[in-house]
Each structure stands twice: as structure tokens, then as C-alpha cells.
Amino acid sequence: MLTIGTLARRTGTKVQTIRYYEQIGLLPEPGRTAGGQRRYSEDELDRLAFVRHSRQLGFPLDAIRELLELADYPHKPCTAADKIAQRQLQQVEQRIARLEALRAELERMVHECNGSNTADCRVLEVLRDHSECLTDHDEIGS
């Protein structure tokens, strides 16, 4: 029987995160001691490890929920899991493409800066004038 702290250490998760996963139903409610502390089995550790590894690969929690579901029923065909992974791969590829466009523009900005005063700073100029932009980037973030 493992305490939540042991689970946290062995999976590289914060204690609060484990409780959060339980709260949102990603992990089942574990057994408790008489005093109300959580105690976990090795199976529950495996499940958490699965979740963490999936998160490290960038899967959103909803996708992980589906993957857990699939992992619980070994008779289902694998195509569903494969589809989720492919979707994730596509999203990663999209993000890479977007970030590479940003990198190009940022490099241009930074390299053209002549280091004088802000009045004719290349960085600020580019930010001010969108028309100097090489790329379209309608979406932002992440």
C-alpha cells in the first residue's frame, strides 16, 4: 500500500495533481485508512504512470480518458487508439510549423536590430507595422 507521496515520487507527479486527477475522474477513488488518508496499489500507480506519460506526449486529458478506456478493454480493435495518436501527431506537426514561421520572423527582427535607440529600433518597427510581416499567423499561442 502506497501513500500519495510515494506515488508522487515514483511517477514524478505533484501530490496535488494526483488529487486533481481523482477529482476530475481520471483516476478512481483509492482506498483510505481509518484516518482518511489515501492508499494506492501498484495497479493504480501504473494507471497514473500511463496518464503522466501521455501528458508528456502532449495528449489532452480528454484524449487520455479515451485511451484509458481503450486500454481497459483489450478486445476492442486498436484503430481508435491509433486514431487518437495520429490526431495528436498532426497537432504537434501543426504547432511545429507555426513555431517555425514565428522563429523565422523573430530571427529577422533580432538580426536586423542595429542597437541604437528605440526611435529607429528594428524590433519595435516590425511590431508596429504589420505589413512588414512575411507570414500570416492568424492563430496564436501554445
Place this chain on the structure above:
Amino acid sequence: MLTIGTLARRTGTKVQTIRYYEQIGLLPEPGRTAGGQRRYSEDELDRLAFVRHSRQLGFPLDAIRELLELADYPHKPCTAADKIAQRQLQQVEQRIARLEALRAELERMVHECNGSNTADCRVLEVLRDHSECLTDHDEIGS
């Protein structure tokens, strides 16, 4: 005098987002009509355009705050703005590197899947067993 809707259309921003920027002090409070509606000048439009373009390049709002500050004082040396841009470039590069590692692992997972049932699904197997992982990725997301 421009309405908030015109500003939104001309900068590709949602109306709510403009009000949000005002609320967090990124944009100054504009003038109002007798009835309480916001009215903007072209200068204010320029400022918003600057913010939006910076966001599209992935700058966080705090960095944009600094950049706006610098843009307001043309006598300051440009190095500060350059530093912010360089920091942003570094972060973009880091994210690209991380995402490329993810892409490699996801590709491996997806390509090795034989399409049978979940019991021996390669995707789920990799997620279950972290030791099959080629890369370290301690940080997740974005």
C-alpha cells in the same frame, strides 16, 4: 472616432478582447460618448495593432507591456527591446525542439501500430511503458 466594433474589425481582435486589454491596463481607457460607449482614435488603433502583432509572434502580455513602454520613449536605447525579442526567440526555439522530440516519438508509436486489437496495440503499449521512451521530456504542454 472609432467604435469598439470598428477597432475589432480593423485589427482582427474580438470586442471582448479589447475590453479585456483595457481591464488589465494594456490599453488606456478611451473616451466615452454621453451614453457611455467607448470611442477610439487612430493612435489607439495603432497601439492595439502593435499588441496584436506582438501576440501573434507569441510574446506574452507582460513582455508586450515592456515593449509598449519602450516604444513610448524613443530616446531609450534599443537594447532592452532587442533582449525581449531574443528571449522570445529562444523560447520559440526551445518549444520547437521539444515538439520535435514529441513528434519523433509519436511517429514511432503510430507507425509501429499493426492495427489489431488493443491487447497488443503498440500505441497503448508505449504509453504504458515509459522505459520504451527514447527521449526525456520532463516538461509538458504548450
Place this chain on the structure above:
DNA sequence: CCTACAAGCTTCAGTGGGTAGAGGTTCAAG
């Protein structure tokens, strides 16, 4: 058996960067 104290517990609030909706008011055209 008693005491320390690390580690557990619950609950609430905050992060970034917005977005959505309810419910009400104002502006401008016809």
C-alpha cells in the same frame, strides 16, 4: 505511552489569455 513533526487532508484562489452568455442600454438609419 507520549511527543514531534513530516506528511496527509479539504477548500479556495490564482495562473494566462482570453471566450461566452445573460440581461440591459444606446446609437443611427429610415
Place this chain on the structure above:
DNA sequence: CTTGAACCTCTACCCACTGAAGCTTGTAGG
């Protein structure tokens, strides 16, 4: 003067956690 699109404020929600306040439990040493 009426209509209706666009405006207003306010609140709550998104993701995936993280931190802290204030309290209780478990365990090791004496």
C-alpha cells in the same frame, strides 16, 4: 419615433494544474 444592431457590465468558464491556509493523521524515537 421605431427598430434593431451594436454597445454596456458582470459573471462564469476553458485547460491543466499550482499554491497556500489551516487543520488532522501516521510514524519513529525516547
